[in-house]
Amino acid sequence: MPFTIDGEPWYGRVGDSLLSAILAARSDLGPLAPDGRLRAGFCLIGLCQDCWVRLADGRRVRACTTELEAGMAVLLASDEAAW
């Protein structure tokens, strides 16, 4: 399933979460406020809130509980990513 990270094309598998698809492409989700440390999800079951990401369509989603959809455009580069 095609999707993009900061405009760059990637492919995820059917059955991937948005998080598993992103982490197959790279090792983190970019920096997270307030300290700008790199994050990559932690609990992976929707509770720690460490994997919120922004989509180009304006949505903010928790990547671990979001199913990957074809054509999703994830924005990770910007600093204030999800918060």
Added chain:
Amino acid sequence: MKGAPIVVVVGAGPAGVAAARRLAEAGLRPIVLDSGPEPGGRIWRNTGSGAQGLPRLPGHDPERGRHERARFVEWRERIAFYPETTVIDVTRGRLWALASSGEVDSTPWDRLIVATGALDRVVPVPGWTLPGVVTLGGAQTALKTRGCAVGRRIAFFGTGPLLYLAAAQHLAAGVEVAVVGDTSRLRDAVAAAPDLLADPARLRLGLRCLRMLRRAGVPVLRGVRGARIEGRKTVEAIVLERRRAFWRFSCDAVATGFGLVPQTQILDLLDVPFTLEETSGLWLPLLDRAGRTSIPGVYAAGDGARPLGAEAAAMAGERAALALLEDEGSRIDAGRVAQLETTLARHERFARALARAFPHPRVLEAEIADETVVCRCENVTAGDLRRAVRELDARDVSEAKAFTRCGMGRCQGRLCGLSAARILAAIRNVRLAEAGRLRSQAPVLPMPVAARRVPAEDAA
């Protein structure tokens, strides 16, 4: 004429599903809300297409999950099931939930069964916020539902049966296990062995996992006193301290967990009384044997009330439903009640034995270095907490939260609350109970500012 009561079950894991089925049988048409896409919870959820082709994992039975989900679906006509619906707030008599559409809706309730499940208990160690460090349950979920390993070479650190189970499952899936580092000691397990026979099947599963790890040559370190995770941008190694010696294992991921923490936020919002269980250091809601809280009409069941595992959760769910029916004036099957309570008592015995075999580490949190981050949401260190005690006289975790923001972030203290209390108790030299607990706030999970309120059909 009194209409049928509105009964809401929060959570569709083993406890919620069992409760709902029993209520439906009695003709009550319960409303069941779950944040996941399907019934079954974490344990019985659909393995998903990503996990197809996965070899058989120890302790994982996808057939059972399919069966339980199918049984639930058979009741579809008599259960109002709302998937992807997250309860965010509750008062006595009304409950608010956020749907995946971004809409917030509310429902009145007369009786409520809370079956919200549990999260891994974690202990902060240096490096635990690095990308590549995940909870044991998270690693299992990635493997079982997505067919993904969180790394190529994973170190497992913590304590409890899940530590060995998760490691063995990854091994079976063809993932390299760098090390299993357990803070409990072998003699703890030996001392608890006779009582572990209360559940021979689970004991056998544990021993099978250990055998698999040994056979694969995985180092299993017991009596680990401290740990440090190293890496610049992501995990590169874990260093385990045991008997004043340091053991370094290179790895690209760490899965960590120290047993489970019940997710009690909804019960807390309803002012259900809690008590500190001294052995585990967990704050647990006060319940009678049937799962009744002291708040009229509120029941709790499953790992969200007492972490006893999936089989016990299903029984506790059914027991709570029977209590509810009894409280509604229905006659219930006394034989079934006795059977459930006897089996639940056996599960509790087994859980107590597990707690002795894998006790929560006594010193790990008290000895956390000042510079280690405790609250990963707000970036609060152990030193910040200790300063709040020394300089501002913070007496409990709620005061420390006000002074430092520890537990004030996105996860609302789910991850750091218990550790913060231990750090506080250690430096104030008081009993853990005096360090208190973080209280829950609505919304219990983040919701978008843009969430729309669905107009209530019935203005209550």
